[in-house]
Amino acid sequence: xxxxxxxxxxxTPAQPQKRLSPRSIAENMATGLIGxxxxxxxxxxxxxxxxxxxxxxxxxxxLFIVGSKFPE
Amino acid sequence: MNAPANPATLIxxxxxxxxxxxxxxxxxxxxxxxxxxxxxxxxxxxxxxxIFPLIWTIQLSFTSYRANRPNAPLRDVGxxxxxxxxxxxxxxxxxxxxxxFVIATIIIQTVLGFVLAWLIDRKFRGSGFWTTxxxxxxxxxxxxxxxxxxxxxxxxxxxxxxxxxxxxxxxPSSFQMLGDVxxxxxxxxxxxxxxxxxxxxLICLAGLRSIPDYIYEAAEVDRASKWRQFWTITLPMAMPFxxxxxxxxxxxxxxxxxxxxxxxxxxxxxxxxxxxxTLKREAFEKWRTGYSSAFAIILFVTVFxxxxxxxxxxxKVKAR
Numbered sequence: 001x002x003x004x005x006x007x008x009x010x011x012t013p014a015q016p017q018k019r020l021s022p023r024s025i026a027e028n029m030a031t032g033l034i035g036x037x038x039x040x041x042x043x044x045x046x047x048x049x050x051x052x053x054x055x056x057x058x059x060x061x062x063l064f065i066v067g068s069k070f071p072e
Numbered sequence: 073m074n075a076p077a078n079p080a081t082l083i084x085x086x087x088x089x090x091x092x093x094x095x096x097x098x099x100x101x102x103x104x105x106x107x108x109x110x111x112x113x114x115x116x117x118x119x120x121x122x123i124f125p126l127i128w129t130i131q132l133s134f135t136s137y138r139a140n141r142p143n144a145p146l147r148d149v150g151x152x153x154x155x156x157x158x159x160x161x162x163x164x165x166x167x168x169x170x171x172x173f174v175i176a177t178i179i180i181q182t183v184l185g186f187v188l189a190w191l192i193d194r195k196f197r198g199s200g201f202w203t204t205x206x207x208x209x210x211x212x213x214x215x216x217x218x219x220x221x222x223x224x225x226x227x228x229x230x231x232x233x234x235x236x237x238x239x240x241x242x243x244p245s246s247f248q249m250l251g252d253v254x255x256x257x258x259x260x261x262x263x264x265x266x267x268x269x270x271x272x273x274l275i276c277l278a279g280l281r282s283i284p285d286y287i288y289e290a291a292e293v294d295r296a297s298k299w300r301q302f303w304t305i306t307l308p309m310a311m312p313f314x315x316x317x318x319x320x321x322x323x324x325x326x327x328x329x330x331x332x333x334x335x336x337x338x339x340x341x342x343x344x345x346x347x348x349x350t351l352k353r354e355a356f357e358k359w360r361t362g363y364s365s366a367f368a369i370i371l372f373v374t375v376f377x378x379x380x381x382x383x384x385x386x387x388k389v390k391a392r
Contacts, residue, residue, distance in 0.1 A: 027384060034377035041374060042171030050167070051158045054370050061377040068380075 026067025033060025126372075133366035140359040153366035163367070165342065166350040173261065173346060174325045178318055180265045185272025186314060190306075192273070193280045203277075210270040218334025221263045225249040225335075253343050256336050260344055264331055268324070272317040279313025280306065312389045319382045323375055347371060 020028075037057030040049040101109070133154070136147040157163055192203055209217070224232040225248075233244035249259040283306065291301045329348035332338065338345035338353070351371065355364035 031381050031384065034381060038374060038378065042167050042174075044168045044171075047159070047161065047164060050164050054154065054158055054373065057377050058373050061373055061380065064377070064380045 021070070021072050023067060023070035023072055026063055026070055030060045030064035030067055033057070033063060036060070129365045129368055132362050133369050135362045137362045137365075138359045139355075139361040149362065153363045154370070156363065157367050157370060162342075163347075163350060166345050166347050169257075169342075169344065170326060170328075170346045170348075172257065173264075173328060174322055176257075176261045177264050177268070177325050178321055180261065181269045181272045181321055182314060182318055184265065184269045185317065186276045186310075188269065188273040189276035189280055192277060206273060207270045209267045210274075212267070214267070214330040215334065217263065217267050218331050221259075222250070222335060225259060227251075250336055251340055253340055256340060256344050260332055260335055263335065264325065264328070267331075268321060272321060275313050275317040275320075276310060279310035282313075283309045312385070316382070316385050316389055319378065319385055323378045323382060326378070327371065327375060 033056055037053050037055075037060055040053035040056060043049055134148060134150060136149050138144060188206060192199055192206070221232075224230050227233055227245045227248050230244075230249075232249065233247070236242060236247075237244040247255065249255050287305055287309075288301060291305060296304070327348055328346055329352070332344055332346050332349055333352070336344045338349040347367075348371070351364055351367050354360050354367060
């Protein structure tokens with residue numbers, strides 16, 4: 001019977017926590033707003049949602065343009 | 073046969089041919105100024121054909137301008153056109169028709185495109201030939217495609233009706249693909265899918281070919297089944313490319329005009345009246361230029377927003 005030497009496991013290095021930059025926060029918010037705006041524009045449920053769709057898409061697009069100028 | 077010209081000789085000849093006055097002026101310019109000198113023609117062209125019409129359209133969208141009455145006094149209407157469009161149930165209905173087209177075409181093209189890419193990626197004998205054959209529809213002009221599918225859909229002489237009759241036994245002249253309220257949307261979806269599925273296939277193929285072989289080899293060693301390899305390796309790694317194709321086709325189909333205009337013109341009734349057909353009617357049949365400009369701006373902002381997401385997705389794929 002062979003005895004395997006017990007090798008202590010090396011401690012796993014702590015993963016650096018990913019911090020979202022202001023740019024990615026703005027871009028994520030803008031992407032969400034644009035997506036919501038497009039869905040609101042084309043949904044068959046509520047005329048009120050359709051009426052607000054352009055404002056939401058425009059807001060998302062402006063936020064995207066401004067947000068993409070933020071540093072990474 | 074003449075020997076190829078030496079580049080150094082060419083530069084010397086160009087330097088000699090430049091008038092001394094001009095050469096002196098160029099030599100005195102900074103690198104930045106020379107760069108501006110080179111890109112200025114493109115910038116002027118872009119301003120003339122893109123930016124100026126856009127600004128003009130924005131300006132017109134706040135007025136009562138009609139292109140068929142250019143000398144009529146111009147009235148400032150503020151946001152009235154935007155308000156009208158965004159509370160008009162007919163335009164809302166056109167948006168829903170557009171949405172149905174976008175959803176149907178995206179689902180069909182993505183599923184078929186991915187399956188075709190997956191088959192082509194297996195590198196069988198003659199795969200290059202079949203790739204070329206599959207890509208052919210994409211290379212045709214939409215105007216040509218629209219015209220010849222109009223002939224194919226003819227109830228009396230159309231090949232499509234005869235093929236359906238051959239398969240199903242229904243008499244060929246008993247149904248009209250372009251004249252029937254239930255069939256006409258599907259007729260357009262079919263043509264668009266026939267034309268653009270190869271494009272989705274091409275993008276998916278790029279995604280599949282970017283997956284390194286060693287991942288599959290490791291999965292083989294771990295005795296992962298083909299099914300599991302597909303769900304845990306192939307699909308997740310090709311997903312950014314699939315999303316890219318979905319986004320691109322979504323943007324393109326949102327502004328789909330040529331195919332619908334050639335095949336049905338928005339009919340029968342308003343079954344296939346997509347947003348761009350409504351826009352054309354407002355602009356060139358009712359001549360409500362100010363109103364249609366506001367509508368165009370709404371569509372532009374939507375497409376521009378989607379294009380921003382597309383560029384972001386593209387950058388993520390590039391970074392991978």
